[in-house]
Amino acid sequence: MITLGDYLVVSAILFAIGLAGVMLRRNLIVILMSLELMLNAANLSLVAFSRFRIGGNGLPDYNAEVLVFFVITVAAAEVAVGLALLVALYRARQTTDVDDLTSLKF
Template sequence: MIQLEHYLYLSGLVFTLGLCGVMMRRNVILVLMGVEIMLNAANLALIAFNKYMLPIDGIVEPKGQVFVFFTIAVAAAEVAVALVIAVALFRRLDTVNVDDVANLRW
């Protein structure tokens, strides 16, 4: 019997893997992919919560699914802007290594 906990542990594991990728990879594009994986893991948790939600007045509204719909739309917008920033970075500095882009660090 699959329970809510199974989905939450799976989601947490994938989120942690994405976090590891964001911290360990040095390529800007791979860092972005890690962020996408973390968003996706959160989506899985939202949909699992939606299915196991207690009904209010006998009905369960698909709130989690609609929330995931919005998350995906926002992720699409975010990826478009972030990838353009990566391209602009490459044009200007000729690198996509995050260690070489430390102008704002003190």
């Protein structure tokens, strides 16, 4: 029997993988991919809660799925802007490695 907790634990593991990717990878492209993993982990728990909370008419709570729709749209816009910034950065500095970008380092 699959419970709500199983989905939440899978979502938590996916979020932890994404967080680890953001913190230990130095390549900006892979950091953006890890951000996507974290957003998707949040989506998974939202959909699990939506399916768990049955409304009065016996259907899932569609408010959460509308929120997932918004999250996916914002994530797509974020990736587009992030990758455009990455291309602009690569033109200016010829690198995608965060260790080479230390102009703001104290």
